[in-house]
């Protein structure tokens with residue numbers, strides 16, 4: 477097959493996870509426990525090569541110093557944002573990557589428009605920026621908990637689409653991932669955290685309480701996905717109950733995206749006439 481890449485999944489395979497513009501998404505109908513053929517062992521081996529390829533492409537992105545890559549990660553609590561960042565971006569030269577976690581906005585952030593704190597963290601030329609949560613919180617948690625009235629958050633879909641179009645037109649490449657876990661998987665992960673003294677600190681009463689809003693969050697995600705997955709800034713719904721599947725899809729999309737940029741090393745200066753002493 478022409479678009480088959482040695483280490484990644486074929487482009488046609490990745491495309492099944494992409495939310496097509498305007499396409500309705502029913503998350504309940506997407507199996508979060510999906511596997512990828514030929515299976516865990518082979519995929520984990522391929523993943524090694526894929527991550528090496530990602531590192532090589534990042535080197536070119538950095539050297540070219542022109543375009544930027546913005547990766548948005550969203551998920552329910554325990555969805556695996558942190559571990560995806562560790563496992564997919566861990567092998568990359570840290571000089572070229574910056575990760576931003578977006579927490580409850582500070583007073584200063586709240587005094588500005590909701591995209592203000594986001595725009596400041598968009599990567600610079602040659603860099604990869606990873607958002608652990610993002611401007612999408614402003615149509616997710618904010619909607620679920622009615623932090624602002626509906627006529628305010630509803631306008632944000634359009635504002636986000638416009639903002640992302642602007643970023644793309646000015647040299648930023650955007651890929652967005654929703655790590656899709658089941659409610660059952662979340663329970664297992666929360667229980668594991670409760671039992672593991674090394675992970676207990678991550679938990680709060682609020683995390684457990686948030687679980688009761690599961691259906692509200694699903695509805696908010698579904699609307700965000702359909703309204704903001706565009707040709708220029710697509711969403712991918714990544715089956716994420718299995719970590720090896722999740723990591724492989726995220727890495728495959730990023731490798732394929734960077735390959736499409738046709739990154740080139742800058743022209744080297746002519747230095748043949750210099751003799752080193």
Ligand code: ATP
Nearest residue numbers: 554558577578579580581608609613614617618678
């Ligand atoms: P971990 O998964 O390790 O717990 P986290 O991303 O959940 O990391 P926390 O500090 O636990 O980090 O949570 C951040 C909280 O900030 C989340 O509950 C999130 O919904 C909330 N948050 C982020 N952006 C906004 C926003 N714009 N308005 C309100 N709350 C927000």
Ligand code: MG
Nearest residue numbers: 553554678683
């Ligand atoms: Mg948390």
